[in-house]
Amino acid sequence: MPNRHATSGLITPSRRQFLGSAAALGTAFAADMSTLDVLQNPTFASELKKQQKHVILLWLAGGASQLETWDPKPGQPTGGPFRPISTSVPGVEVSELLPKLAERMKHTAIIRSLNTKVGDHGGGAKLMETGRRPEPGTDFPDLGAICARELGRRDSQVPDYVSMYTSTEGRRKGTSGFLGSRYAPMFLSDQMTPKNIARLESISVSDHQARSDLRSLLAKGFAEHRQNDLVASHNTAYQRVKGLMASETLFDISGEPDSIRAMYGPTQFGEQCLVARRLVEAGVPFVKVARAWWDSHGQNFETHRELCADLDQSMSGLLDDLEQRGLLENTLVITLGEFGRTPRINPSLGRDHFASAWSCSLSGCGVRGGSVYGKTDPKGNTVVDGEAKAGDLFATIFEAVGISTHHEYYLGSRPVPIVDFGCEAISEVLA
Amino acid sequence: MMFAFRSALAAAVFSLCVCENLFAENNDPASAALSKLIDQKIDAANQDSNLTPAPLATDAVIIRRTTLDLAGRIPTVAEVRAYLEDPAPDKRRELVERLLNSPDFAFHQANWFDETLMSENRADDKWLQYLRSAAAEDRPWDQMFREMMVPPTDVAEDDVSQHAKTFLKKRVREPDDMANDTSRLFFGVSINCAQCHDHPLVEDWKQDHYFGFKSFFARTFLTKSDKLAEKFEAEVKFKTTAGEDKQAKMMFLTGDTVDEPKVEKTKEVREAEKKLIQQATKEKDAELPRPDFRPREQLVQVALKPDNQHFLAKSIVNRVWSRFFGHGLVHPLDQMHSENPANHPEILAAATQYLIDNGYHLKPLIREIVLSDAYARSSQWRDEKPPYVDRFAMGQTRVLSPRQYAISLIIATSAASRFPLDMPAEEWAKQRLNLEKQSYSLANELELPTEHFQVSVDEALLFNNSSRIQNDLLRTSNDRLVGQMRSQDSPIEQVTTAFWNVYGREPNPDELAACREYLESRSDRTDAAIQQLVWALITSPELRFNY
Numbered sequence: 016m017p018n019r020h021a022t023s024g025l026i027t028p029s030r031r032q033f034l035g036s037a038a039a040l041g042t043a044f045a046a047d048m049s050t051l052d053v054l055q056n057p058t059f060a061s062e063l064k065k066q067q068k069h070v071i072l073l074w075l076a077g078g079a080s081q082l083e084t085w086d087p088k089p090g091q092p093t094g095g096p097f098r099p100i101s102t103s104v105p106g107v108e109v110s111e112l113l114p115k116l117a118e119r120m121k122h123t124a125i126i127r128s129l130n131t132k133v134g135d136h137g138g139g140a141k142l143m144e145t146g147r148r149p150e151p152g153t154d155f156p157d158l159g160a161i162c163a164r165e166l167g168r169r170d171s172q173v174p175d176y177v178s179m180y181t182s183t184e185g186r187r188k189g190t191s192g193f194l195g196s197r198y199a200p201m202f203l204s205d206q207m208t209p210k211n212i213a214r215l216e217s218i219s220v221s222d223h224q225a226r227s228d229l230r231s232l233l234a235k236g237f238a239e240h241r242q243n244d245l246v247a248s249h250n251t252a253y254q255r256v257k258g259l260m261a262s263e264t265l266f267d268i269s270g271e272p273d274s275i276r277a278m279y280g281p282t283q284f285g286e287q288c289l290v291a292r293r294l295v296e297a298g299v300p301f302v303k304v305a306r307a308w309w310d311s312h313g314q315n316f317e318t319h320r321e322l323c324a325d326l327d328q329s330m331s332g333l334l335d336d337l338e339q340r341g342l343l344e345n346t347l348v349i350t351l352g353e354f355g356r357t358p359r360i361n362p363s364l365g366r367d368h369f370a371s372a373w374s375c376s377l378s379g380c381g382v383r384g385g386s387v388y389g390k391t392d393p394k395g396n397t398v399v400d401g402e403a404k405a406g407d408l409f410a411t412i413f414e415a416v417g418i419s420t421h422h423e424y425y426l427g428s429r430p431v432p433i434v435d436f437g438c439e440a441i442s443e444v445l446a
Numbered sequence: 447m448m449f450a451f452r453s454a455l456a457a458a459v460f461s462l463c464v465c466e467n468l469f470a471e472n473n474d475p476a477s478a479a480l481s482k483l484i485d486q487k488i489d490a491a492n493q494d495s496n497l498t499p500a501p502l503a504t505d506a507v508i509i510r511r512t513t514l515d516l517a518g519r520i521p522t523v524a525e526v527r528a529y530l531e532d533p534a535p536d537k538r539r540e541l542v543e544r545l546l547n548s549p550d551f552a553f554h555q556a557n558w559f560d561e562t563l564m565s566e567n568r569a570d571d572k573w574l575q576y577l578r579s580a581a582a583e584d585r586p587w588d589q590m591f592r593e594m595m596v597p598p599t600d601v602a603e604d605d606v607s608q609h610a611k612t613f614l615k616k617r618v619r620e621p622d623d624m625a626n627d628t629s630r631l632f633f634g635v636s637i638n639c640a641q642c643h644d645h646p647l648v649e650d651w652k653q654d655h656y657f658g659f660k661s662f663f664a665r666t667f668l669t670k671s672d673k674l675a676e677k678f679e680a681e682v683k684f685k686t687t688a689g690e691d692k693q694a695k696m697m698f699l700t701g702d703t704v705d706e707p708k709v710e711k712t713k714e715v716r717e718a719e720k721k722l723i724q725q726a727t728k729e730k731d732a733e734l735p736r737p738d739f740r741p742r743e744q745l746v747q748v749a750l751k752p753d754n755q756h757f758l759a760k761s762i763v764n765r766v767w768s769r770f771f772g773h774g775l776v777h778p779l780d781q782m783h784s785e786n787p788a789n790h791p792e793i794l795a796a797a798t799q800y801l802i803d804n805g806y807h808l809k810p811l812i813r814e815i816v817l818s819d820a821y822a823r824s825s826q827w828r829d830e831k832p833p834y835v836d837r838f839a840m841g842q843t844r845v846l847s848p849r850q851y852a853i854s855l856i857i858a859t860s861a862a863s864r865f866p867l868d869m870p871a872e873e874w875a876k877q878r879l880n881l882e883k884q885s886y887s888l889a890n891e892l893e894l895p896t897e898h899f900q901v902s903v904d905e906a907l908l909f910n911n912s913s914r915i916q917n918d919l920l921r922t923s924n925d926r927l928v929g930q931m932r933s934q935d936s937p938i939e940q941v942t943t944a945f946w947n948v949y950g951r952e953p954n955p956d957e958l959a960a961c962r963e964y965l966e967s968r969s970d971r972t973d974a975a976i977q978q979l980v981w982a983l984i985t986s987p988e989l990r991f992n993y
Contacts, residue, residue: 150638153636153638154896174903193896193897193898194898195898195899195900196893196899196900196901196902196904197900197902197903199902199904201903201904209907210904210907210908211904211907211908211910211911211912212907212911213911214910214911215911215913215916217916217974218916218974218978222968222974222978223910225964225978226978226979226981226982227910227982229960229961229964229978229979229982230981230982230985230986232957232960233957233982233983233986233988234986234987234988236954236956236957236988237986237987237988237991237993238987239826240826240827240828241825241826241827241843241993242827242831242832243843244900245843245844245845245899245900245901245991246843246987246991248900248901249845249901249987249990249991250987251901252900252901252902252903252905252906253906253910253985255903255906256903256906256907256910259903259907260907260910260911426778426897426898427777427778427781427897428786429781
């Protein structure tokens with residue numbers, strides 16, 4: 016039996032040391048934070064670019080159709096009205112609804128062989144968010160929380176995980192599970208800026224800082240002779256406030272040049288993609304932008320004509336902007352939802368939930384651009400080559416951004432592998 | 447996870463023998479020997495490893511810790527002062543007795559049940575009423591278990607006992623959730639691990655256990671009239687690791703099985719039963735199906751058999767212990783099996799026997815734990831490295847639950863005159879109910895602590911920038927601490943008032959100097975300065991934690 020005393024929790028010795036020292040430093044630590052505004056400091060920003068990997072997850076909530084995006088089936092009864100088009104990579108075709116992304120296929124890998132079996136929204140979302148089936152009593156973290164923990168800086172002044180989900184349909188906050196709320200998402204639902212991030216007008220900037228310093232002084236007295244991770248996490252949370260409040264400007268795109276805004280398009284999704292780029296540039300390791308209303312049980316083709324245009328414009332703008340800034344090589348952009356849609360077209364001209372043979376895409380960091388993995392049969396009903404599970408996709412994502420797929424977390428004495436049992440990365444799509 | 451259920455049973459039987467010996471010298475097993483025994487065992491173990499425990503905490507810490515733990519709130523200024531001034535040698539015992547019998551106890555106990563059993567931070571009013579009524583009369587835990595498993599269906603609409611159903615109702619969509627959460631929360635065993643972890647010793651029966659336990663819940667459904675009912679039949683089938691299809695047999699964790707009497711039914715009877723179930727799920731005033739054989743009733747019976755009931759008793763003892771020490775006698779709390787032995791097996795055995803001897807009433811157990819010296823030690827450790835938590839050699843600094851913190855915030859920021867010492871019990875019960883209600887919405891913004899909890903930056907942002915903190919807790923009206931401080935003339939008086947209100951103590955010289963300077967340098971905006979000072983006090987860990 017493993018020694019329980021050695022593995023008292025998730026916190027590794029280095030993290031424990033960090034928290035301990037942060038608590039011990041008290042006010043001194045807080046004072047150092049005043050120098051931090053990463054966007055204002057070009058040296059620091061370029062250093063971050065070199066070191067840090069990022070993930071932007073474009074979450075297609077409700078389930079986008081693989082046939083109208085990454086896996087068209089021309090000439091089949093299941094194919095629908097849209098044609099496939101060739102892309103900038105010879106031999107690779109995608110739906111004509113994605114003309115701009117087709118031109119940028121050199122950045123993108125397509126996986127056409129997801130067979131994830133779970134076809135209800137709640138269960139499918141949980142599976143594709145965490146990379147494994149839920150177990151009652153074990154609260155698994157989602158992809159964002161894992162990336163926040165593995166890619167984030169422990170002393171980061173910016174958020175680790177930002178999740179934007181403005182629509183009401185299937186709104187999901189995301190969960191840091193057993194990793195603890197240090198890695199919980201900063202969730203934006205009602206507005207474009209995070210809750211409680213702006214100072215109240217009734218208090219001046221200097222008083223806001225002064226009362227915080229007074230708080231630190233009282234906290235320091237309390238921490239004396241108390242080596243305690245929980246108390247340290249409380250102080251760390253308060254110490255991060257100033258940096259996070261400074262990041263309020265990251266959510267404000269009004270200062271972006273029109274030429275940049277035009278790349279992303281005038282939609283809310285486009286604006287949120289632009290916010291995602293700003294966040295990544297400032298050092299945020301994981302940003303999720305959710306775009307809802309893909310659940311096209313009726314009028315699938317009209318729905319996809321509209322939503323794919325939005326995705327095509329915004330994601331193309333995002334890839335171009337990241338590339339121009341030298342960020343794309345360190346930023347992985349994912350398109351994913353809870354499942355795909357049935358090849359069968361129902362009497363309402365819709366497609367229903369379908370988890371047995373569907374697609375997702377990976378672009379940028381660590382990806383072999385232009386590669387296509389896996390194959391479905393001519394009608395798109397089954398995977399005929401390279402079947403991939405949710406856990407395989409997660410392993411691939413981890414490899415792409417340099418997270419070891421052999422990593423384990425410890426829940427007490429129980430090891431929980433970062434990737435679900437029996438899953439491995441799809442090396443064919445990795446650079 | 448390694449689940450040697452048979453060995454776990456053996457361990458349970460073994461530990462029973464141990465505790466019979468422990469109480470052999472004492473003819474009255476329900477006597478107050480338990481708190482002494484707790485200290486004897488912990489002290490002896492620490493002596494063996496040359497560990498000198500922390501000294502006992504000060505009176506001010508004792509009343510704060512105990513009031514938070516038993517009443518779910520910080521003590522009022524009047525309570526602290528009265529306790530400090532009380533010269534009685536056994537005032538700690540009197541304090542515990544007063545708190546156990548206060549209206550606060552039932553409220554806090556109900557909140558604890560709710561957090562433990564529902565693991566979410568939303569108050570369901572009917573469910574809380576059920577828990578409060580049970581907590582108020584210290585209803586035996588085995589009886590509460592029975593009520594939650596088999597909620598009465600024939601009682602009046604306004605009878606709170608029917609809301610025991612909430613436990614299963616919230617999980618009724620998933621038999622796996624009903625099964626695993628019942629096993630985890632009532633028996634301290636997370637059975638779902640038995641699905642996916644191979645263990646050479648348990649290979650041949652672990653799936654039988656998992657699916658056997660799940661079988662008790664396979665027939666449970668919620669009727670259109672919101673009653674928890676059971677179908678006439680439903681089987682749990684599974685594929686064994688060898689690939690065979692197998693039908694599960696209802697089975698308790700010990701391997702004890704339940705046989706369903708074979709009844710031959712005609713086709714007509716089957717059809718009629720089917721129809722009854724269909725109607726019950728669709729029509730509000732449909733007849734309630736009443737099968738003769740009810741699997742959940744069977745689970746209660748098999749779980750409470752003399753040979754099996756130690757699962758229920760040990761698990762609740764362990765959870766109660768963990769509530770007061772921040773760590774279980776067995777830890778994690780849902781890993782009670784032979785591969786994960788208790789850190790102090792004799793204490794677990796004795797406390798389990800004590801609970802059973804006391805008819806599963808939790809209050810006597812709580813009293814004994816809280817009266818131990820182990821509970822009363824200082825949470826500060828002056829040497830380099832504090833001892834591991836399972837030595838119980840010092841007090842643990844524990845984060846408050848959202849409701850404890852929210853209620854304590856209201857008390858800390860209210861004018862002290864709102865809570866006089868001589869308030870009649872009935873009046874105080876009303877006040878306490880108000881505090882509960884006032885605190886819910888703030889509590890719901892805070893995260894419920896779990897095993898690997900960390901305070902989130904969302905909480906820090908909320909306290910920094912939310913108008914609700916500014917406009918509610920820091921209001922300048924006379925019934926508030928800020929209002930009370932406004933009416934005082936000197937900064938020293940103001941700072942002292944604030945420290946007593948929020949921390950129940952005098953400020954030390956450094957604190958007094960810093961706070962006084964803070965107020966004096968803002969004489970052009972005294973209201974704002976007072977609000978900022980109170981803000982700094984209530985967001986400091988000294989209020990956020992139970993130490």
